[in-house]
Amino acid sequence: MPIAVRTFTTPAEAAAVLSSDRSARFLAGGTLVMRALNEGDVSIGTIVRLDDRALTQVRASGARVTIGAGVTLAQILRERELAFLHAPARLIGGPAVRTMGTVGGNLFAPSPYGDLAVALLALDATVSVMGGYGARDVALEEFLAGRDRFAGSIVLSVSCDRPANPESFRFRKVARVKPKGVSVLSIAASLPAVGGRVSNPRIAYGAMAPTAIRAKAAERALEGRTLDESGVSAAVAAAAEGTSPATDAIASAWYRREVVGVHLRRLLLGRDA
Numbered sequence: 536m537p538i539a540v541r542t543f544t545t546p547a548e549a550a551a552v553l554s555s556d557r558s559a560r561f562l563a564g565g566t567l568v569m570r571a572l573n574e575g576d577v578s579i580g581t582i583v584r585l586d587d588r589a590l591t592q593v594r595a596s597g598a599r600v601t602i603g604a605g606v607t608l609a610q611i612l613r614e615r616e617l618a619f620l621h622a623p624a625r626l627i628g629g630p631a632v633r634t635m636g637t638v639g640g641n642l643f644a645p646s647p648y649g650d651l652a653v654a655l656l657a658l659d660a661t662v663s664v665m666g667g668y669g670a671r672d673v674a675l676e677e678f679l680a681g682r683d684r685f686a687g688s689i690v691l692s693v694s695c696d697r698p699a700n701p702e703s704f705r706f707r708k709v710a711r712v713k714p715k716g717v718s719v720l721s722i723a724a725s726l727p728a729v730g731g732r733v734s735n736p737r738i739a740y741g742a743m744a745p746t747a748i749r750a751k752a753a754e755r756a757l758e759g760r761t762l763d764e765s766g767v768s769a770a771v772a773a774a775a776e777g778t779s780p781a782t783d784a785i786a787s788a789w790y791r792r793e794v795v796g797v798h799l800r801r802l803l804l805g806r807d808a
């Protein structure tokens with residue numbers, strides 16, 4: 536079946552096609568879309584491209600940083616302003632995937648992919664989305680929970696606050712193949728502290744549900760606690776609560792539930808193994 540490729544210069548034009556044509560698919564870096572096409576995915580009839588420089592820009596204003604959806608993982612690694620995202624970006628795929636793969640594409644990547652989205656969820660990021668109705672900002676948590684609803688929209692950018700200090704934001708990816716294996720699971724945690732006690736933590740998991748999710752039971756158990764063995768024990772005990780991991784070629788659902796607490800404990804205690 537022939538595929539139409541349509542290139543637009545404004546998000547509104549591209550969004551109008553995406554929201555009215557069910558066979559239209561937005562093409563960013565193409566690491567997943569081109570793979571689907573090459574594998575013969577007949578649901579794709581039209582490829583929509585957007586030639587807009589704003590999509591590839593990173594803007595910082597005070598603590599707030601806005602990352603264009605077309606910014607690649609390799610570009611993140613070159614940006615000093617985005618040092619807090621270097622750990623997840625560096626652990627996604629190999630050099631070819633990082634050169635082409637984008638921030639926007641990562642938000643739609645199916646589990647167990649989506650490692651950057653995990654980090655952004657722990658950072659309480661906001662997504663700027665353009666649909667047939669116009670543009671609006673949505674909390675990433677809401678976006679991920681209803682991701683299918685946004686299939687006909689274009690993500691323009693993602694914004695978040697940079698962590699106040701490097702120690703307060705942590706990321707861990709567990710993979711069988713190093714350095715570029717797919718996630719058994721990933722964990723990101725934003726751990727602000729007041730007087731040595733954790734205050735308003737945000738913990739996010741990848742590969743523990745169909746999209747990145749927050750570990751709300753663990754967050755509650757960590758509130759007001761110290762980051763030592765006794766302080767993190769209740770959060771570790773609650774680590775698997777609310778999760779619904781899949782069994783896939785990488786790991787079984789049972790295994791993921793068994794080990795998530797082990798890795799959460801190591802992350803909270805700042806231990807490598």
Ligand SMILES: Cc1cc2nc3c(=O)[nH]c(=O)nc-3n(C[C@H](O)[C@H](O)[C@H](O)COP(=O)(O)OP(=O)(O)OC[C@H]3O[C@@H](n4cnc5c(N)ncnc54)[C@H](O)[C@@H]3O)c2cc1C
Pocket residue numbers: 560561562563564565566567568569570604605626627628629632635636637638639640641642643644647648649650651688689690691715716717718
């Ligand atoms: C070999 C290999 C290894 C990989 N390893 C990892 C890994 O370790 N971790 C990981 O997280 N991912 C991994 N991926 C998945 C993928 O490469 C990344 O998630 C990447 O960030 C996807 O971005 P992309 O720009 O290539 O997406 P594309 O393939 O261009 O698009 C993916 C989906 O997102 C939609 N989309 C993209 N951008 C937008 C936008 N701005 N607005 C609306 N919709 C949009 C597309 O329509 C499509 O449905 C891997 C992929 C491959 C092929």
